[in-house]
Amino acid sequence: MAVKTKTVYFCQSCGFESPKWLGKCPACGEWNTFAEEKVTVGKKSAGRDKSQPVILPIKLSEIEPLAEPRIHMPSEELNRVLGGGLVAGSLTLIGGEPGIGKSTLLLQNILSIRNKKILYVSGEESATQLKLRADRLGKVSDNTLILCETHLDNIFTQIENVKPQLLIIDSIQTIATDQVESAAGSVSQVRECAAALLRYAKESGVPVILVGHINKDGAIAGPKVLEHIVDTVLQFEGDRQYLYRILRSIKNRFGSTSEIGIYEMVQKGLREVKNPSEMLLSENRDEEMSGISIGVTIEGVRPFMVEVQALVSSAAYGTPQRSVTGFDQRRLNMLLAVLEKRARFKLGQKDVFLNMAGGLKVIDPAIDLAVVAAIMSSNFDVAISRKTVFIGEVGLSGEIRTVTRIEQRVAEAEKLGFEAAVIPKGNLKGVKDKFSIKLIEVGKIEEMLRYIFE
Numbered sequence: 370m371a372v373k374t375k376t377v378y379f380c381q382s383c384g385f386e387s388p389k390w391l392g393k394c395p396a397c398g399e400w401n402t403f404a405e406e407k408v409t410v411g412k413k414s415a416g417r418d419k420s421q422p423v424i425l426p427i428k429l430s431e432i433e434p435l436a437e438p439r440i441h442m443p444s445e446e447l448n449r450v451l452g453g454g455l456v457a458g459s460l461t462l463i464g465g466e467p468g469i470g471k472s473t474l475l476l477q478n479i480l481s482i483r484n485k486k487i488l489y490v491s492g493e494e495s496a497t498q499l500k501l502r503a504d505r506l507g508k509v510s511d512n513t514l515i516l517c518e519t520h521l522d523n524i525f526t527q528i529e530n531v532k533p534q535l536l537i538i539d540s541i542q543t544i545a546t547d548q549v550e551s552a553a554g555s556v557s558q559v560r561e562c563a564a565a566l567l568r569y570a571k572e573s574g575v576p577v578i579l580v581g582h583i584n585k586d587g588a589i590a591g592p593k594v595l596e597h598i599v600d601t602v603l604q605f606e607g608d609r610q611y612l613y614r615i616l617r618s619i620k621n622r623f624g625s626t627s628e629i630g631i632y633e634m635v636q637k638g639l640r641e642v643k644n645p646s647e648m649l650l651s652e653n654r655d656e657e658m659s660g661i662s663i664g665v666t667i668e669g670v671r672p673f674m675v676e677v678q679a680l681v682s683s684a685a686y687g688t689p690q691r692s693v694t695g696f697d698q699r700r701l702n703m704l705l706a707v708l709e710k711r712a713r714f715k716l717g718q719k720d721v722f723l724n725m726a727g728g729l730k731v732i733d734p735a736i737d738l739a740v741v742a743a744i745m746s747s748n749f750d751v752a753i754s755r756k757t758v759f760i761g762e763v764g765l766s767g768e769i770r771t772v773t774r775i776e777q778r779v780a781e782a783e784k785l786g787f788e789a790a791v792i793p794k795g796n797l798k799g800v801k802d803k804f805s806i807k808l809i810e811v812g813k814i815e816e817m818l819r820y821i822f823e
Contacts, residue, residue, distance in 0.1 A: 378403040379556040382584070384592030406551035437623060440535065440576060443481035446632060446641045447474070450603060450616050452624015455535070458574040459623065460567050462541075462596065464581040464589045465605035470614055470632070470639055471580050472539055473502065474605065477638045479537065480508035487512060488533035492519040492543030492553075506638045519553060521546040521562050525569070533575060538566065540580040542590060554582075559591040567598050596620065613728060614639065617669065629669040646674040646785055650726075660747030663758045663787070664739025665778040666731050672774065672781040674758065676726035677736065679743035684720050695725030696740065697732065704741055704763055711767030712814055714748065735772035737763040738791060738817060745818055753821060756788040761796075767814045771796040779804055791817060 378387045381404055385396035393400050439454030448454050455461065465471045472494070479487045480503060487510075491499060496515050503509065514531055518524050521544050528536065538544060544562045545553035552558070563579070570577045579599065582590040587606075589596055596602050600622045607614035616630040632639040650663070660679045665672055684690070693701050701723055708714045721744060725731050738761035746753050760778050762770040771793045772778070779797065782790050783806040794812040801808055811817040 374407050374550065376405060376407055379406055381556060381590075384556045384560070384594060404555060406549075406555055406557050408550065408557060440482075440485065442478050444474075444478050444630070444641060446616065446630030447478060449628050450618050450630045451601065452618075452621055452628070455576045455578075456600070456623045457576055458570050459576050459600040460563075460570045460579065460598070461576070461601040461603065462579045462581050462589065462599040463603045463605060464583050466583060466587075469605055469607060470634060471605050473506070473638055474616070474632070475537055475539070475578060475580070476502060477506045477508060479513055479535065480506065480510040482535070483510070483512065485512065485534040486514070486531065487535045487537070488514050488516060488528065488531050489537045489539070490516045490518060490524055490544075491539050492517070493540060505636075519543050519545060521565060525565075528569070536566075536570075536575055536577045538577065538579050540582060541566075541595070542582050554591075556592045560594055563595050563598055607728070613642070615668070625670075627669040629671060644673075645671065646781065650674055650676050657752035657755060659750045659752045660743055661755070662739045662742040662746060662753050663755065664736040665758055665760050665781060666729075666733040666736050667774055667778065672777045674781065674785060675729055675731060675736065675739075677739045677743040678724040678726055679740070679747045680720075680722040681716065681744060681747040682720050684718055689718055690720045690722070692720075692722045694723070695728065695730045696723055696736075700734075700737075701740070703765070704737060705744070707763055707765060707767055707814065708741065708744070712818060714745070716744075716748070719748070734762040734770075735760055735778070737761060738769065741814060742791075742817070742821060745821065749822060751822055754789070756786075757791065758782040758787045758789070759791045759817075761791065761793045761811070761817075763814060769793045769811050769813060769817065776800060779806065779808070782806060791820065 378390050380394040380396065380402045382394060382399045382402045383397040385394050387403065390403050394402055438457045441454045442448050463471050479489065496517050499515055516527055541559060541563060542554040545558050546561055549557045549561050566577050584590045601618065602620040604617050604619050605614060612634045614632040614634060616632065618626045618628060620626065631642040631645045633642050662677050664675055664677055666675050691698065691701060705716050705721060709716055723740065739759040741763060742753060742759050760772060760775065762772055764770050775792060775796045779790055783804055787806060789807040789809060791809045791811060794810040797808065809820055811820065
């Protein structure tokens with residue numbers, strides 16, 4: 370077989386291949402993402418490879434459905450996001466920012482598994498560093514083996530010797546193979562190493578967990594095919610200035626993608642947060658303060674309360690400021706325009722600062738009503754009762770639009786002891802009698818403001 374080496378250029382963002390360097394990728398539109406790589410090509414023989422076994426097609430009705438065996442992880446939040454546990458023979462990818470806690474999450478889970486032999490392959494940390502982290506977590510395990518290696522062939526050699534029941538690669542961007550003549554972390558290396566680990570997982574039935582880096586846009590670094598070939602993609606996110614982390618499922622072939630897990634970073638690792646509403650609400654105050662309202666948002670299928678904080682003041686330097694933390698700035702500008710046009714409130718010459726307490730990023734439109742209430746409370750310097758919760762989306766004409774899963778939201782407020790809920794008119798039609806909490810139905814933004822400040 371004739372073998373030769375050629376030079377090609379790969380887009381580091383999407384994996385597009387080009388014979389020459391390009392400034393802009395024609396596939397994804399990114400600039401300055403092409404990197405030079407050398408690939409080995411061979412003369413392919415025509416026809417089918419005779420050494421490969423013949424696989425015959427079968428009828429769908431003849432396939433017997435089998436229950437997928439799962440490994441129950443020690444963290445219930447992780448089990449929820451995975452859909453009930455780690456499926457045998459699955460390939461799972463966990464991505465997140467540097468220092469967010471990906472390795473800590475995996476290490477404290479595998480050190481709590483006592484009945485499985487686990488191989489933890491680290492390409493970024495030494496064995497001493499991992500031992501120090503394990504001591505900090507306060508966990509010791511004799512069935513967890515540490516391998517500090519970046520060469521794929523050496524990793525598979527140790528896999529054959531150890532025969533693990535769970536394999537973790539931290540991270541896939543540090544692993545390289547001799548079959549590809551490029552640096553570790555390149556598009557070709559990530560693709561080939563991930564494909565080899567996928568074949569191992571499917572043939573052996575051993576679940577494999579990959580840790581992946583993310584790029585500056587927050588997406589998984591490397592070729593997009595990496596997310597296609599894995600069975601599950603988990604995103605571990607959160608602001609490092611805050612203690613809370615959210616684990617969400619982006620893709621899951623064995624469960625729902627609407628579940629999330631919430632953790633709190635403490636001195637001894639990550640602690641599961643059972644009640645996220647208490648996490649996001651401030652401690653009880655003796656006196657009520659203006660500019661604060663409570664809304665209900667839904668992340669995945671879990672409703673929880675969030676405290677909305679607003680500050681409205683006169684513009685000191687002539688040009689009003691609009692500063693937002695945890696909320697969409699354009700949506701805030703839209704809500705301010707609705708208040709200006711429909712409710713006749715002059716906010717054009719005032720600074721408006723908005724913050725979602727707890728470092729949470731909220732994109733749920735049902736939080737609009739709580740945002741408007743907090744802004745007007747700060748504007749008039751009138752406190753809103755902390756026993757009242759606001760649920761509703763605000764339209765451009767000033768109407769309060771209905772929201773999804775209203776029953777779950779109201780039930781969460783009732784469970785946490787709230788006394789009243791401001792909701793869109795007609796949103797709870799036919800099921801209002803099942804709640805003991807006082808329900809205030811409003812159809813327009815003027816009605817909501819009249820109820821607050823009457």
